[in-house]
Structures are given as structure tokens and as C-alpha cells.
Amino acid sequence: MFVRGFRLFIVPLALLGCGGDDTAFIESFEDGPSQWEVPGSMVITTINAHAGSHSQTFLEAVGGGDAFTSTFPVTPGRAYYLHVAHMSLGGAGFIGIDLITESPVTLRDQWLIGADAQALSRFDGEPGVWKVYSQPYTIPDNVTRIRIKTEDVRDSESPGVLFDDIEWTTNSEPSL
Numbered sequence: 659m660f661v662r663g664f665r666l667f668i669v670p671l672a673l674l675g676c677g678g679d680d681t682a683f684i685e686s687f688e689d690g691p692s693q694w695e696v697p698g699s700m701v702i703t704t705i706n707a708h709a710g711s712h713s714q715t716f717l718e719a720v721g722g723g724d725a726f727t728s729t730f731p732v733t734p735g736r737a738y739y740l741h742v743a744h745m746s747l748g749g750a751g752f753i754g755i756d757l758i759t760e761s762p763v764t765l766r767d768q769w770l771i772g773a774d775a776q777a778l779s780r781f782d783g784e785p786g787v788w789k790v791y792s793q794p795y796t797i798p799d800n801v802t803r804i805r806i807k808t809e810d811v812r813d814s815e816s817p818g819v820l821f822d823d824i825e826w827t828t829n830s831e832p833s834l
Contacts, residue, residue, distance in 0.1 A: 680827065680828045680829075681825060681826070681827040681828075681829065681833065682730050682731070682732060682738070682826045682827065683727065683730055683806060683824070683825065683826040683827075684824070684825045684826075684827075684833070684834065685727075685823070685824040685825075686709065686710050686712070686822065686823055686834060687702050687707070687710070687712040687713055687714055687822060688710045688711070688712050690702060691725075693727050693728060694725050694726065694727055694728075695726055695727060695728040695729075695805070696725065696726040697725050698716070698720060698723075698724035698725045698726070698809075699716045699717040699718045699720060699724055699725075699810075700714055700715070700716055700724065700725035700808070701714070701715050701716065701717055702714060703715050703820070706745065706820060707820075707822055708743035708745070708788045708790075708820075708822035708823050708834075709743070709822065709823055709834060710822075712822075713743075713745075713820045713821060713822035714808065714820065714821045714822065715747075715810070715818055715819065715820050715821075716809070716810035716818055716819070718810070719749070719809070719810045719811055719812050719818070720809055720810070721809065721811075722767075722809070723752075723754070723756075723767070723807035723808070723809050724807075724808065724809040724810065725807065725808050725809070726756070726805050726806070726807045727805045727806045727807070728805065729756075729758060729803040729804065729805045730803065730804065730805070730826075731802060731803055732797045732801065732802065732803065732804050733797060734797050734798065734799050734800060734801055734802065735796065735797060735799065736796065736797055736828065737794055737795070737796045737828065738794070738795055738796075738797065738826055738827065738828055739792050739793065739794050739795070739825075739826075739827055739828070739829065739830055740753065740755070740770050740771070740791075740792070740793045740795065740806075740824075740825070740826055741790065741791070741792045741823070741824070741825040741827070741832035741834070742771065742790070742791055742821055742822075742823065742824045742825070743788050743789070743790050743791075743821070743822040743823040743824075743834075744771070744781055744783060744788070744789055744790075744791060744819065744820070744821055744822075745783065745785075745786065745787065745788045745789070745819070745820040745822075746781065746783060746784075746785045746786075746819055747785065747786065747817035747818050747819060747820065748785055748812065748817040748818070749810050749811060749812030749817060749818040749819045750772070750773030750774075750781055750810075750811045750812065750819060751772065751773060751781065751808065751809060751810050751811055751818070751819035751821070752769050752771070752772035752773060752776075752777060752808070752809050752811060753769075753770060753771050753772070753806065753807070753808050753821065753824070754767055754768055754769035754770045754771075754772070754777065754806075754807055755767065755768055755770065755795070755804045755805065755806055755807065756804060756805045756807060757797075757798065757801045757804055758801065758802065758803040758804060758805070759800045759801055759802065760800075760802050760803075767807070768795070770793040770795060771791050771793050772811075773811045778793055778795070779791070779793055788820075788822070790823070790832060792830070792831075792832065794830070804826075806824060806826060808821050808824075
């Protein structure tokens with residue numbers, strides 16, 4: 659059947675308000691460490707916070723990741739943003755993700771923001787001052803889940819690092 663004068667318009671769903679911004683993970687530490695499956699030496703502190711009254715710090719420096727969130731789903735090929743508030747107390751730290759594929763199950767990591775060149779971008783704030791960082795990242799093919807990981811990097815003489823208001827989202831601007 660043919661309908662005269664009919665035009666078909668294809669509009670991306672995001673423009674219609676469907677499939678738009680998607681926040682997969684948000685952590686302000688106000689409700690404790692319940693989203694952190696492996697807390698490691700993480701401590702929720704009230705000494706200093708970016709917003710609210712709690713933030714994350716560590717009792718020791720551990721390489722390869724110290725605290726790990728529970729895993730959550732992501733879409734392969736989709737661009738996401740990691741937003742995080744960070745304050746150095748003399749140390750530096752890293753925040754990144756573990757990338758998990760389903761079949762076969764494999765795990766690899768990507769440091770997104772950190773103390774040196776092994777991360778995609780660097781923490782560059784002044785010690786004792788909160789700074790919000792945002793790092794875009796496109797999920798590779800076959801990766802269906804991730805978990806966020808944080809760690810402190812310091813020598814035994816240096817104080818550590820604080821993280822707060824961690825967000826994994828498709829929105830380029832942080833909501834916290």
C-alpha cells in the first residue's frame with residue numbers, strides 16, 4: 659500500500675527524550691561504603707569532604723587498585739564520563755575501571771585519572787584544595803560490565819589522598 663504525501667522522518671531517540679543521559683554509578687560516601695564490594699584499606703572519613711560531610715581515603719598505599727565497587731552494566735561502544743572530586747594531602751592516587759567481558763569472562767584495567775603517565779589524564783590540583791575532574795571514555799567492544807577502583811599512591815612519609823562525588827554517566831557535566 660502506498661500513501662501519497664507521507665514523509666518518514668528518522669529522529670535519534672536521544673532527541674525525543676528517550677535513551678538520553680544515563681548515570682550508572684554515583685557515590686557521595688554519605689551512606690557509607692555499601693557500593694564498594696572490596697573496600698581494601700578504604701576509610702570513609704568526615705575530616706574533609708567536597709560536598710556533604712563524608713569522603714574516601716585510605717589507611718595504606720596499595721598498587722593495582724585498593725577499593726573496588728560492585729560491578730555494573732555498560733553498553734559497548736558508548737561514551738561515558740567519569741567525574742570525581744579529588745584532593746591531595748601530599749599523596750596522589752589513581753581512579754580507574756576494570757573492564758569485564760562475558761564470554762569468556764576476562765578482566766583488564768584502565769586507569770583514567772592518576773598520578774602519572776599510566777593514566778589517561780593526571781591529577782594536577784593544589785594539595786589541600788578540592789578539584790573536580792572529568793574524563794571521557796568509550797567502552798570497548800565486548801565489554802558489558804565495569805567496576806570503579808581507587809587507590810592511594812604515596813611514600814610512608816606523605817599523607818594520602820581524598821576522593822568524593824564519584825560519578826559514571828553519559829552526561830558530560832557532573833551532577834554532584
